[in-house]
Amino acid sequence: MATRNRTPLERVEEAIILSVLLAIVVVTVQPILNLLAISLSDPARVPGMSGMAILPEGFSVDIWTLLANHPAVQRGLMNSVFITAVGTVLNVSCTALMAWALSRRRLPFRRTLFVLILATIVFEPGIIPDYFVMRRLGLLDSYSAVIIYKMVNAWYLIILIRFFEEVPEELIEAATLDGANAFQIFWRVVVPLAKPALATITLFYVVYHWNEFLRPMIYFNDQDMWPLQVVLRQFVVVGDKAAIVGLQAMNSYEGASQIDFKAFRAGMILFTILPVLAIYPLILRYFTKGTMSGALK
Incomplete structure (x- = not known):
């Protein structure tokens, strides 16, 4: 059975929903990634890291x-x-x-x-x-x-x-x-x-x-x-x-x-x-x- 083509309004609604869900995922995951980045960074470079960093600076498992x-x-x-x-x-x-x-x-x-x-x-x-x-x-x-x-x-x-x-x-x-x-x-x-x-x-x-x-x-x-x-x-x-x-x-x-x-x-x-x-x-x-x-x- 052929699928019905979505109307422009339905596409806009889908885009809005996906954008909101993506924003929720980012807000939820970012603090965890920040903690992971800080814990894996070089201890000497940790004090200068911000709360938005998601990548470690250097690498250390100390x-x-x-x-x-x-x-x-x-x-x-x-x-x-x-x-x-x-x-x-x-x-x-x-x-x-x-x-x-x-x-x-x-x-x-x-x-x-x-x-x-x-x-x-x-x-x-x-x-x-x-x-x-x-x-x-x-x-x-x-x-x-x-x-x-x-x-x-x-x-x-x-x-x-x-x-x-x-x-x-x-x-x-x-x-x-x-x-x-x-x-x-x-x-x-x-x-x-x-x-x-x-x-x-x-x-x-x-x-x-x-x-x-x-x-x-x-x-x-x-x-x-x-x-x-x-x-x-x-x-x-x-x-x-x-x-x-x-x-x-x-x-x-x-x-x-x-x-x-x-x-x-x-x-x-x-x-x-x-x-x-x-x-x-x-x-x-x-x-x-x-x-x-x-x-x-």
Whole structure:
């Protein structure tokens, strides 16, 4: 079938849309490229670089070598990976199980439970009551304090409930006739169909745990437990230059004393966002799959 020729007005509209999208991409990517250019530049030329530079002046990996060898950064990275991995697995598992139960219309007190869930969105407690609860439970200076917080996010729960409600009852009935129990139906029928939705909330939970810094900063008195975001705040916001070129780092890397604080800050910011950027392509591939992609098998 022949395609219809676009009118001049449609071409103008398309050009405007593409221009706006291109401008958004430039505004979004330029700061990241600037940080990358600063972190890869010759340390002696970094002070003269502007905030608009996107190409490194000279070339040096001193910043990244220092980051890889800095004890605080190493500990922060391992803490962030542990909190994010364990927290995301527990979050997604509990959210999916609860959403599946609430999506069944025959569940007793279903409407009451749903109202209580909505109430947690409207009447969310502040950080001070949370702190007293964690202290009474003996969870201060424990990873559980940040992992179990919001084990089930109400917003993400609603997303999954609406998704699970679209699963045809015929599939559930067919699995029941084949002798599958409730858990087998959930794991072998529902979960394969829900991969796009599960990928969505997985990404949300990963970003949430990875970027969390307020509660770890309040709940953890032991600095060895700080995740990477708190370490970043110590370096960038507080400006703890002594920690940047501390004795341990200088002993392990002879060029640490020559590192410019501006360059170290740029490298540290990139160091904290690159893992999340690397996860996006792995999860986004599920977004293109339809709800019924696995129902044909």
